[in-house]
Amino acid sequence: MNFIKNIIIEYIYGAGYTLILLGQTILQLRAVIFKANEILHQMYIAGISSLFVVSIVAVFTGMIMGLNAGLGLKDFGAEGQIGLLLTITLTREMSPFMTALILSASVGSAIAAEIGTMKVSEEIDALEVMSIDPVRYIVMPRIVGFSLMVPVLCVYATILGVLGGAVVGQFQLGVDYRVYFRDVIQRVASLDGLKDLYVGLFKGFVFGVIVSVIACSNGLRTTNGAIGVGRSTRQAVVTSFLVVIFFGYVITAIAYR
């Protein structure tokens, strides 16, 4: 019973700490200009380190979804609609979701491990003693850089997913690519398509904030040396997955009710 109580207390403490950290980061946004180089560096790290995985996952997700949807729609003679279907699904849901999960596993875990190592090797203490706020110096550039990069990667993943769907449509379902892209362009240019785009971008931004703030929070709460760093990294990835899924549903429910 005590074990469960301790886990619940730890989760509540972690959630509180993470929210306070997010608040402190928002207060430090005034230093964005002074930290512009560091933010760009973090955007570069987040973008480049995950570009290959995002590309592969996006293309195959588009192909898998296109094939499944096309085979289902073929029974009704509606396989020509896969362009429309893929554009909607990828823009609204799949791209932000898969980008956030990939970045959480690759970049989020690296942030938690890096900050965790800094914590156990007293680098964070050293910053505090020098009156350098760790939130301003370490946390804010990572959260801002990461949160700005996720929407960019979402757009990139959507484009690649749509292209993957076009390949499957052309060669496996017999959907002419001109028809496919006409549907895609029509959807993107429509009002509903624009709404999908901004909901998708907003989700990407929110997921970016969630993944990076959870990674930083777990890193800063690291104790017990190397074991602690491993625990923080694992905890950061697991917690971000759960929170991203929850907020993915909440945003969709609010935007499309």
Added chain:
Amino acid sequence: MSERVVIEMKNVHKTFGKRKILKGMNLSVKEGETMVILGPSGTGKSVTLKHITGLVTPDEGDCLIKGESISHAKPKDKERIRASMGVLFQSGALINWLTVYENVALPLREHKLASGKELDRIVMEKLKWLDLVHAKDNLPSDISGGMKKRAGIARALTTNPDILLYDEPTSGLDPVMSNVFNELILRLQKELKVTSIVVTHDMQSAYMIADRITFIYEGEAIFCGTPEEIQNSPNGIIQQFIHGRTKGPMIIDHSEEESKHKYEHEHPEQKA
């Protein structure tokens, strides 16, 4: 050395979880003095240093720097009090993605105390002082433990502090490098007239650099005096520690409790 007290701990208590680390710690360091804090592992030496730097807030009691409480200071005041301090952490605590030069320049850049040629002049002066010019473009991962510590001192000195705190400066160093560090601490003391606290296990180092030594045992300062006085102390725990004896009244861990009682029974005059 003046009689003015610069660093003071008054009846500081601190508990982490179920473990009481400090149990009424008192300390008083005078201006220009080098105070060495000695004591067995896990007895509260590093926690004492963290209280003095304001990284840890006491459950009870207070830490005063030049008469001003750092334990209960507001963030802005804490920042001001810390501006007079330089700290050398055990591993150097250099920021791992910055070069040695950038690490030394960090406090100046972040607080906008200097820039351009002025910043370069200050940083190069400190690097020269600590014989690190050749390693200025290296990352912390590419330099030795001793160089990391020297870079840590260089960084601590950039803001010209009048208080220097060292957490185990000679740990992990060979005897020659340890002596180089001892001489460096003495040189800093002589040339910069700083007030220093040095936490160490190294008796040779303690005798060499200390004006006074405070011995902490089980969260309390049980002795404070000159190196000569500690060597002549009748306290069994202190004698066991300074001579590195495995048998004696000191509790090495809790399984030793029994042997301690046995020892005290056999040597009642050595009871702490």
